[in-house]
Amino acid sequence: MLAVPQALRRGVRAQGKPIRLGGTLPLTGPFADTGVWVERGYRYWAERTNRQGGLLGRPVEVTILDDASSVDRAVSLLERLITVDRVDLVLGGYPGTAAAAQMALVERYRKVYVSMGGHMASFRRGFRYSFGGPPLMGQWWYEGAWRWLANIPRGQRPTRAAAITVNNPVGMAARESFQEGLKRLDIPLVMDELYDLPLASAEPLVSRARALGADMFLANGFFPDGVLAVRAMKVLDYNPKVVLQAVGSLIPEWVTQLGPDGDYIVSGTAIHHKLPFPGIAELNQVARERWNLKWAPQYFLFGYAWAQLLQQAVEGAKTLSHAVLVRYMREATFRTIAGELRFDERGLPAPYEYATQVINGEVELIWPPGRRSAQPVYPKPPWRR
C-alpha cells in the first residue's frame, strides 16, 4: 500500500481551489521517448491523488509544457509557469541537462524542486531547494555492477575493459563511475573513447575493443547508440564476458524492439519494477492495463516517485510554503516507491546500488543479493544467430 493521504483516511473528497503543479518535459524531440513516461508518472500520481482525497484536502491540477527537448525552452517555460501562471508547486524536468538548468532557476525563485538532477555536478552547486528524489546519478550508475563483479572469483572476472562514452554530461558522469569502479576491481581500461551524437557507426570502436582483447565492454550512451554498439558486437562476433550499458537499456524499447540481441546487458538503476516497496505492484498493474506492458517502465516510476515525494513533503509539513517545505525535506524521512529516502545537505539520498541485467527479455535485478529477481548470467553467452 502507498502512504494513504489523510483526506482519504477520513473519507473526504478533495474540494476547494485546486493546488496547481507545473513543469516542463520533452514531449517531442530526441528525449520524448523517456519524457512521455515521466509525464505519465506525474499524471497518474495526480489522478490517484485526486481519487484519494487530494493534497491537503484540495484537488491537484498538473500542467506539463512541452520543452521540445530544448534546455533553453525548459528554463523559459518553467519561469513562465512560476512567474505568470504562478503554480503552487514545481515538477522536476528531464533529462539531466534540463534539470540542472532548472535547478538554478528554482533556486532564484525559491521553489522546491524534486527531480533526477543533473548528475553530481548539479548537486555540488550548493542549491538549497533541489532534491534528487531519487536522482539519476551517473556517478552511482554502475555501483551495483561493481559490487556484483567484486563478488565473482578473481580468476573468473574480466581482465581488460573497453569503454565508449557519449560526450555529454550523462556520459561524463557515468565515466566517473566506471573509471573509479574499474580501478577498485583492478581491471585495466584499455580503451576509453568518447563520441559525439549522433553516432554514425559503432563498428570502428567495437572493432578496436575486440582487437585490444577487452573482455568487458561498456557502452555508456542512449538507445540509438546502444543499438549500434550491440549490433556491431554481433556483426563482428565480439563476445566479451560482460557488457554494461548506461541509459539506453532502461527504456521498454530495449527489450520490446531489440529482442534477444538486447539480452544479458548489465546496467544500474535507482528504481525498479521488481523492488518490494509499497506502490510498485499497483504501478505495474497500471502499466499492464493502460499500455499493455508487462511492467511499469522506469521513467514512469521516476515521475511518480518525484511527485510522491513532493506530496509527502506537503502533507508532512502541512503547507505549500516553500521555505517551510525545504526545511521539512532536509529533516524528514520519506517512504516512496524508490524506498526510504533521507536527504543530505546537497539534497541527495544515500547512493543506490542496484544492478540490472536483461535476461530472456526481462530487466531483472541482479544486485544486491537480497533484492535479486533473477540469478545473473555470467559470462555473457555468445550472440544468437
Next chain:
Amino acid sequence: MLVQAVQALATGLLTGTVYALLGAGFSLIWGVAHVINIAHPALAVGAAYAAYALAMRGVDPLVSLAVVVPLFFVLGVVLYEGVVRPAARRSGDLVLVSMVLTFGLAAALENALAAVWGPGPRVINVAYTGQAVRLGLLALPVPHLAGAGLAAVTIAALYLFLHETLPGKAVRAVWQNREGAALCGVNLRQVTGLTYGLAVASAGVAGVALALIYSFSPASHLTWLVFVFLVVIVGGVGSLVGAMVAGVLVGALTHLTTLVLPFAWTPFLLFASLGLLLLWRPTGLLRR
C-alpha cells in the same frame, strides 16, 4: 591494424553510400526548385515507419519498397502541388519561405508520427539483422550491404533517368536555367512536380535503407538532417555524383580517423575538412 583499417573503410563506404542517397533527393529539389526542403529527412523517417509497419506483418523492408516508392512519389507531387507551389506563387523570397514552410512540415510530420506510433524508438529486426558476410577476417554487415545496395541502385537509376531520358533532360534543363528551359517549351510545373516526386521517392528508399542500419523515432529526422547537409554541402548542390562522392568520403573519413586518433576528434576533423573544402571549392566538390 590492417584488418581494422579495411573493416573501417568498408563499413564507412557502405554507411556513406546510404547518406549519399538521403542527400541526393534533397540536393535535387534544392537544385531544380531552389527549395531547401527541411522536411526531406522527416519524409525518410515516415518511410522507415512504413517499412516498420509492413515488417511487423512479415513483409521484408526491401519488398516494402514496392509500396513505399510509388506512395512517396505521389506524396512528393502532392507536396509540391498542395504546399510548395501555392507558397512559391505568393512569395518573393522562395528560399526563406520554403525553409520555414518545410520546417513546419517536418515538425508536423514528427508530431503525427509520434501521435500514431508514440515517441519511443523503433528497430527493424529481420532475418539478416546482425548478420555479416565474412571475407576472411573482414565482416560486412548484411543490413549495411542491403542499404548501400539500395542506395547505389537508386542513385544510378536517378542518374540514368536524368541523363538518358527526355523528362530527365527537361529536369536538368530547369536545373541549369529555369527561364531558358521555359522558353524552349519545358513545362516548369510538370518538371518541378516530377522532381519532387523523384526526390521524395528517393527519401523513401533512403528511409528504408537507414532503418535497416539505425533505430529511429519521430525525432530522428533532426539527426538525419545533419547527414543530409553534410553530404549536399560537400558534394555540391544539385549534383548526384557529388552527393555519392561526398557520402562515401564522409563515411570513410569518420571511420578511418578512429584508427589513428581518438574517436572524439572525428566531428572536429570532419567539420574542419568541410571548412577547408569550402575554402577551396565554395560550391562543393561537384556543383552543377
